[in-house]
Amino acid sequence: MIKLNNITCLNSYNHVIFKNLNINFRLGKKYLIIGDNGCGKTTLLNIIYGLYRNYKGNILYSDSITKLVAYVPQCNYLFNETIKNNLIKSLDYYDSDYLHELLKIMKLYHYMKKLPDGLNTKVNNSTKSLSSGQIQKIKLIRGFLSNKRILMIDEALSNLNNDSLISILNFLRDNYDKTLIIVSHQTNLIINHLDPEIIDIKDIANS
Ligand SMILES: Nc1ncnc2c1ncn2[C@@H]1O[C@H](COP(=O)(O)OP(=O)(O)OP(=O)(O)O)[C@@H](O)[C@H]1O
Ligand SMILES: [Mg+2]
Secondary structure (H helix, E strand, O other): OEEEEEEEEEOOOOOEEEEEEEEEEOOOOEEEEEOOOOOOHHHHHHHHOOOOOOEEEEEEEOOOHHHHEEEEOOOOOOOOOEHHHHHHOOOOOOOHHHHHHHHHHOOOHHHHHHOOOHHHOEOOOOOOOOOHHHHHHHHHHHHHHOOOOEEEEEOOOOOOOHHHHHHHHHHHHHHOOOEEEEEOOOHHHHHHHHOOEEEEOOOOOOO
16 A cells, blocks of 8 residues: 655755654555644645655555545645536546435535536635535545545545534445545544544654
């Protein structure tokens, strides 16, 4: 799967952010990455995905990264296209029944149904036509639809109301067999539902 060997991460001033991290991400397991703001959680996901290269150590992948991993990043950005296009962006294939099921699990279905153009409504980033929680749900659905063996989710649960969060966590517990790597500060609910392996990144730069 993905094996991190002795990863020491440096910031742009070459100060150590975290050091000597060894993690073996295994098939079907669930991982929760925790740690203070600025300790390097997002940077770690970027390293795994090949977006950040200022580190020492090495990483072994069982397949090419784009085949293996889907990444739901921390930033709340959607494309200025229809909601539907945002939901299925860059997917080769998707199952429309599964998409509708996910909209229901995410508690977005009824909201979308009431829009005059439904899923064909255009997203407008500048007028903020969707709430932060709704944007997170759309990004999460895209991640679930992508059907990669590993899904990395960076703080994309932070704006969800309790009902929606519990609905998603129940889905992940009962019906999702992919490897999950979640960065979140909502540790209690996630630990209770998913019983993940916990990876605590120690904040070296700020300690
Ligand atoms: N583009 C960048 N250029 C320079 N330094 C950066 C950049 N992005 C992050 N850093 C630094 O790297 C460190 C780790 O940041 P990172 O975003 O990985 O933290 P985090 O654990 O994800 O925090 P949060 O909980 O706030 O999301 C911080 O000290 C930050 O200042
Ligand atoms: Mg972060």
